[in-house]
């Protein structure tokens with residue numbers, strides 16, 4: 001009896017090892033599947049459908065880029081902070097997540113050419129008197145931690161501003177705005193406008209601020225992964241040229 005189990009175990013072990021050998025190596029060249037990390041809680045750029053499928057503007061962009069280069073993608077929701085870790089450690093190949101190209105991030109990752117222009121935008125309750133960022137002084141402001149939204153608030157009110165509340169994801173901040181725990185949320189315009197349009201219709205409004213500078217989204221790879229970055233930039237160039245990028249943009253944001 002013992003022996004039988006032993007044999008069965010050995011067979012299973014051998015099968016597992018064999019199956020493992022068939023897995024493609026990461027590194028993404030040729031027909032490889034590139035492993036794409038995203039924080040799929042930032043609609044309409046990336047979101048998770050009820051069935052777990054990840055969709056959105058960014059997902060269509062990276063799929064189109066990969067297709068143009070004869071590659072395939074598999075997209076995984078990692079969350080925001082873990083995304084950076086996963087790229088750094090080489091667990092994932094590419095990060096696309098409405099990510100603004102910043103000097104600070106450029107020190108740690110290699111960015112593709114820009115593929116989308118954005119700006120920060122303030123979300124407040126409909127009856128709020130707030131007209132600009134400085135009107136929020138002394139008030140509670142919700143942001144997703146480690147985003148450019150957090151940066152603009154720190155720039156205006158100091159890095160230790162006590163009213164600044166950081167959240168792991170943006171929906172968390174917006175939920176707290178809906179139930180009055182914060183007075184405003186600062187996040188990317190595309191996302192804030194999407195919330196106002198969809199679920200927060202009538203309840204909230206947006207406020208612009210002159211100090212908010214234009215931002216550009218880029219795709220990241222591990223620092224030094226020139227081969228993959230080259231392909232991404234090449235694919236991006238192609239989808240800019242043949243109108244695919246514009247088509248995806250129009251689908252999500254309408255014609256300008």
Ligand code: ARG
Nearest residue numbers: 039042097098099100147148
């Ligand atoms: N554009 C902003 C930044 O780079 C926010 C991006 C947040 N993206 C996300 N998928 N949660 O900091």
